[in-house]
Amino acid sequence: MALNIVVCIKPVPDPAYYDKVSIDPVTKRITREGIPTIINPVDKNAIEAALQLKSAYGGKVTVITMAPPNATENLREALAMGADEGILLSDRAFGGADTLATSYTLAKGIEKLGSFDIVFCGAESADGATAQVSSQLGEWLGVPHLWNVFALEAPEEKQLRVKTKIENGAMEWEIKAPCLLAVAREVNKPRFISAMGIIKAKNKPISTWSKADLIVEDSRLGLEGSPTKAGGVFTPDLKRKGEMLKGDPEQIVEEILQRLRAGGISIDLDGSCEWGGGK
Amino acid sequence: MKKKIWVFAEQVKCGLDPVVFELLTKAGELAAELGGETEVAAVLLGDGVEPFCGLLAEQGAEVVYLADDPALGMYNPMLYAPLIVELAKKEEPEIFLFGATAIGSQLGPTVAAGLSTGVAAHCVDMRINSDKLLVADVPSFGGKILGEILCPDTRPQMASVKPGIFVQGPPCPKPLNVVKMDLSLLPKSDLPLKALSLEKKEVEGVPLEKADIVFCGGYGLGNKENWDKLVKLAAIFGGAAACTRPAVDEGWSGGEHLMIGTSGKSIRPKVYVGFGISGATHHICGMKDSGLIISVNKDEKAPVFEVSDVAVAMDLNKVLDGMLARLS
Ligand SMILES: Cc1cc2nc3c(=O)[nH]c(=O)nc-3n(C[C@H](O)[C@H](O)[C@H](O)COP(=O)(O)OP(=O)(O)OC[C@H]3O[C@@H](n4cnc5c(N)ncnc54)[C@H](O)[C@@H]3O)c2cc1C
Numbered sequence: 001m002a003l004n005i006v007v008c009i010k011p012v013p014d015p016a017y018y019d020k021v022s023i024d025p026v027t028k029r030i031t032r033e034g035i036p037t038i039i040n041p042v043d044k045n046a047i048e049a050a051l052q053l054k055s056a057y058g059g060k061v062t063v064i065t066m067a068p069p070n071a072t073e074n075l076r077e078a079l080a081m082g083a084d085e086g087i088l089l090s091d092r093a094f095g096g097a098d099t100l101a102t103s104y105t106l107a108k109g110i111e112k113l114g115s116f117d118i119v120f121c122g123a124e125s126a127d128g129a130t131a132q133v134s135s136q137l138g139e140w141l142g143v144p145h146l147w148n149v150f151a152l153e154a155p156e157e158k159q160l161r162v163k164t165k166i167e168n169g170a171m172e173w174e175i176k177a178p179c180l181l182a183v184a185r186e187v188n189k190p191r192f193i194s195a196m197g198i199i200k201a202k203n204k205p206i207s208t209w210s211k212a213d214l215i216v217e218d219s220r221l222g223l224e225g226s227p228t229k230a231g232g233v234f235t236p237d238l239k240r241k242g243e244m245l246k247g248d249p250e251q252i253v254e255e256i257l258q259r260l261r262a263g264g265i266s267i268d269l270d271g272s273c274e275w276g277g278g279k
Numbered sequence: 280m281k282k283k284i285w286v287f288a289e290q291v292k293c294g295l296d297p298v299v300f301e302l303l304t305k306a307g308e309l310a311a312e313l314g315g316e317t318e319v320a321a322v323l324l325g326d327g328v329e330p331f332c333g334l335l336a337e338q339g340a341e342v343v344y345l346a347d348d349p350a351l352g353m354y355n356p357m358l359y360a361p362l363i364v365e366l367a368k369k370e371e372p373e374i375f376l377f378g379a380t381a382i383g384s385q386l387g388p389t390v391a392a393g394l395s396t397g398v399a400a401h402c403v404d405m406r407i408n409s410d411k412l413l414v415a416d417v418p419s420f421g422g423k424i425l426g427e428i429l430c431p432d433t434r435p436q437m438a439s440v441k442p443g444i445f446v447q448g449p450p451c452p453k454p455l456n457v458v459k460m461d462l463s464l465l466p467k468s469d470l471p472l473k474a475l476s477l478e479k480k481e482v483e484g485v486p487l488e489k490a491d492i493v494f495c496g497g498y499g500l501g502n503k504e505n506w507d508k509l510v511k512l513a514a515i516f517g518g519a520a521a522c523t524r525p526a527v528d529e530g531w532s533g534g535e536h537l538m539i540g541t542s543g544k545s546i547r548p549k550v551y552v553g554f555g556i557s558g559a560t561h562h563i564c565g566m567k568d569s570g571l572i573i574s575v576n577k578d579e580k581a582p583v584f585e586v587s588d589v590a591v592a593m594d595l596n597k598v599l600d601g602m603l604a605r606l607s
């Protein structure tokens with residue numbers, strides 16, 4: 001027996017450069033020129049999780065993305081990590097998709113692959129960052145799904161033990177394949193790509209599927225299939241006055257304490273040692 | 280027909296999540312903007328949760344839709360989502376708000392898929408426009424860009440909001456009106472997904488979200504000793520210590536639950552004091568609403584100074600030690 005695993009990866013502008021993202025004053029569109037496109041960081045954890053399960057149980061890892069044509073480079077990188085096959089879903093009709101339309105299209109691509117045991121996603125993309133695609137993909141595929149998985153064991157091939165993060169804690173689950181898991185970055189450490197991996201990746205297959213290759217309802221694709229519509233975009237103005245304090249450390253400390261008090265924190269600087277909270 | 284604004288009343292173990300009250304307050308404001316006959320309601324699922332109905336009514340819920348059943352004791356999307364989807368199909372709410380907590384972040388989009396409607400994710404602000412549509416400001420690119428998201432053609436218009444984004448208003452009590460949900464929809468057969476356990480750590484000291492003063496440490500702290508100093512300082516003021524992502528990754532801070540930013544918490548203390556933080560948008564968008572922002576960074580060109588009220592260009596070791604010496 002072996003596992004058939006699918007990993008969804010999203011190419012995103014490298015988040016290290018998001019301070020450089022801006023809005024073109026004329027076209028009012030988001031400009032991200034010069035920012036390199038990388039695999040969404042946590043999607044590498046998803047690939048790693050898939051590769052680890054494959055090495056435990058055998059099988060196949062397919063990476064899939066819905067993206068513009070140049071995303072084959074990102075797929076190739078995933079193949080160099082060790083995935084076996086890449087699928088690019090690319091068509092003008094897929095453009096402008098919100099999470100419902102994105103997850104629908106991914107589901108149709110995955111269905112075309114035939115049966116699967118586990119689909120891995122990242123918990124959240126770096127750019128859109130809605131964290132919605134994985135849950136909605138699970139719904140379209142009609143399989144149980146979990147989000148924010150930070151620990152994962154497969155005591156049996158098709159039965160997983162999974163932990164998800166919640167606020168200040170965790171939930172533990174038992175989930176049967178076929179299923180979908182969206183992983184958090186704590187789940188593992190993605191492997192580095194080896195020179196051998198890069199060479200092997202050259203001969204691994206990447207297929208590109210357009211709308212015509214999928215069995216889809218047109219009205220569920222792209223902009224048309226997206227219940228959400230985008231209004232204006234803007235950059236929040238976060239500027240404050242940045243008044244620079246001067247002096248030696250002792251003076252600075254006094255100055256800071258004065259500011260804290262002015263900011264509404266009650267401190268009794270001259271009295272005894274009663275440091276009340278600001279309540 | 281009356282328009283309905285719903286809030287998912289998330290509760291885990293020890294009570295209702297504070298985000299529920301923040302959302303009920305916002306729902307009340309949106310109801311006023313929508314005008315006409317608009318009703319605010321809460322959707323509550325769990326085991327032994329009936330006593331919470333009163334708290335929800337107290338904060339403005341005119342109706343509480345309740346599903347109280349032992350099967351719902353632990354959150355499970357395969358149990359919760361179908362019940363909520365069916366209820367929404369029947370009652371047709373205009374707007375449906377979820378906390379972008381771990382559970383809400385999964386349940387919201389799952390319910391939306393069942394209703395084929397849209398969700399505006401992690402909204403930082405929302406309002407009703409002249410067409411009586413919900414407009415939600417949604418961050419992307421780590422908070423650098425905000426986009427307006429609308430959901431003009433399908434209902435409900437859904438949105439998720441992180442805890443701490445909106446402020447809980449004063450109580451606005453409504454008469455208790457509980458409507459029981461149809462539990463016959465609960466699946467009887469074995470599910471392929473089972474929740475086995477739920478653990479919550481007790482938070483030590485003042486919870487980050489409630490602290491009036493937060494001392495936040497970044498990569499510039501350089502070591503765990505400095506983090507411990509920060510915690511000490513926070514304790515002196517009855518405040519809380521928080522951190523950036525590198526301070527989590529380095530293992531200095533107490534953990535990710537203390538991280539501020541797009542992937543962490545949003546806070547709005549009276550005063551925020553940052554040590555060794557460069558000012559990446561990912562972090563700033565979680566603390567930008569603080570009353571007063573003081574930043575200590577040895578680099579006088581650090582971008583964080585642009586978003587601070589008070590800038591201290593100095594080695595943080597000197598400032599930390601100086602403050603502790605002055606206050607001990
Ligand atoms: C400013 C702005 C605001 C937006 N706000 C919203 C909004 O509020 N609601 C909404 O529905 N849409 C919104 N969108 C659109 C949304 O970003 C796109 O639908 C996007 O294609 C998918 O969402 P995401 O990046 O948030 O993915 P997430 O849900 O954060 O991604 C989670 C995981 O899903 C997988 N995944 C996501 N996209 C792909 C893909 N294309 N190919 C393969 N795997 C993928 C990856 O494994 C990824 O790690 C917004 C877009 C912008 C630019």
Ligand SMILES: Cc1cc2nc3c(=O)[nH]c(=O)nc-3n(C[C@H](O)[C@H](O)[C@H](O)COP(=O)(O)OP(=O)(O)OC[C@H]3O[C@@H](n4cnc5c(N)ncnc54)[C@H](O)[C@@H]3O)c2cc1C
Pocket residue numbers: 015016041125126496497498499500501522523524525526538539540541542543544554555556557558559561562575576577578581593594595596
């Ligand atoms: C998808 C994604 C999500 C993210 N989410 C978050 C998030 O939620 N929260 C978050 O915080 N980050 C997040 N990040 C990371 C974020 O992009 C930044 O990398 C991070 O905020 C930087 O943290 P920092 O300022 O502590 O470290 P750095 O950027 O390394 O800055 C350290 C600063 O310390 C100063 N310094 C060094 N030594 C001293 C000294 N002795 N005295 C005084 N100053 C000193 C330096 O001058 C420098 O400015 C995310 C990243 C990604 C890709």
